[in-house]
Amino acid sequence: MSGTWRTKFLWIILVGFIFAIPLVAGSYVISVMCFIAMFGGLAVGMGLLLEQAGIFSLAHPTWFGLGAYVSGGLAVRGIAPPWLGSIIGAVFVGLVSYVIGAPLLRLKGYYLACATFGLLIIVEISLAQLGSLTGGHEGLMGIPPFSVGNFVLETDRHYYYLSWALCLACLWFLYNLMGSRMGRAVKSFSDSEVAASSMGVNVPRLKLKVFILTAMMASLIGSVYTFYLRFTQPGIFGFPLLVELVTMVIIGGGKTLYGPLLGAFVVMWLRELIHMYLGGLLPRTSAEVDAIFFGLLIIVILIFMPGGLAGWIDRFVYGGRRVRGRPQS
């Protein structure tokens, strides 16, 4: 990778910045930044799937939700401590995504999207219907806070560091992955599967690997999310979250890895601004009302700025020599 010193420098700045925010900011900013870390981590995985690997999977909120439910459910019943529950959740989601992904990833384009969208709705309805196991529509209540041994994470600040550590670890891992042989293979099959497989890339297997990897990351983030909120509801992991994640990926620009994180930052603060300034004008505020703004934003960005913010930044940085953000038609 060329320009390693610049990459290292940017990483140091990013980590230092993230580390420094809680030292100066209030609890409101910290809690919003907490959500940015979680949804940003999710969006990075989804952007990788959608735009870099070309796997048109919409089931990302499902993995997030399943991870949250497994670790939350185990912790509520006292079966496993939260840290172990998170790992069990990730393993469980890995297995489920293997079983589901193996047949589903043979589909392409619209059909894969429809099947995974169906999966999203099925899981949402099933979580609401299986009342004895998941608490039904009300969801799981009374989830204990995250703890390792005797150390209990209680304040927003603790969760801030936990969620950002997880998010940046995912980002760093994916950066290294996409720079490796496997990452280049992933990029190659998103352009042309035939060309990639003629070069010796085992496309179905690699697709499945990427799918399971991002699903497990989403599940880990979901566990942290549920221990932060201390409750889960089936409605959280449904269609509104999907629209939100897609907005993050598109605003940020999924052709780069940092784009979705940037998108998450923009979307979450935009939502706070909407709630702050338009909260009095709108008769109600809910995820569906936010979706109006996000939906309009998706349409506008896709029409006028298909590369997203990251594509725009790339064009600025590389002076038009290397426009990475633009989707191929």
Add this chain to the structure above:
Amino acid sequence: MSFFSQVVQYTLSGLTAGSIYAVIGICWSLVYLITKVLNFTTGEFVMLGGMLTWGFHSAGFGLLPSLLLAVACAILIAIILERVAIRPVRYPSEMTYMMITVAAASVIKGVVLLVWGSETRTIEPFFGTEVIHLFGATMTSQVLCVFGLLVIVTVGLSLFLNRTLFGKALRASSINLTGASLMGINISRFRLLCFGLAGSLAGITGIVITPITFTGYSIGMLTGLKGLVAAIVGGWTMTGTTAAALILGLLEGICAGFVSAGLKDVLALLVMILFLIVRTMKFASRLGRDAR
């Protein structure tokens, strides 16, 4: 109620649901075949039809004028959607189209929630509230309207597509878009027509089902998805879609009656996923054998 009349009852409700899915599925395939856009707003137009009719009706219009106004509004919104959101995309890919329509669906849903709130609404049945008895089962006259709608839509569309020059041009452009435009067919006008037609059909469906199933801001997505299931399983053709939708409706009616009403929504989506998987398995094994 005896077992037989129970079966008749569930069959009737299943067929009603099936006819609804059939018309919605035809809306999906109308747009998909010509424009290759998977229009996720279809379900929202079903919702819009019912909600707009309710809105006009409660604003003091009669039932028929508010019905016509609602359909006109649905057509207008569909045309605006095509012109403003789908036409200007610079690098059209399946993903871009799908995201735009999903986004547009959430915008429509959110606006309806803002304007009319989250309560469920209904309008009165078109031909009174008489109940028809059939083998111990009961159905309202509105159910007959739903069946009538399916018959009118399928017969009307097949006459239009097979007998008129315009319809033949439409079929030609669904088979080969480039070839059709080389023959002097104005594709851009057809895109608009398809969106408008699908929007109006979905809107009419929404109006006809409102007295039976009621309507609310959130019904669009699931209803629309079931239409999509029918269209995919039916292979995007009108006969196939109708047959698939009726079978799907029957399955759902029987599942709701004898197993669990809450899980009937899962059934349609499971059917779609299983169908898609089975289809690829068939293809994959054939391709694999050819390669060896």
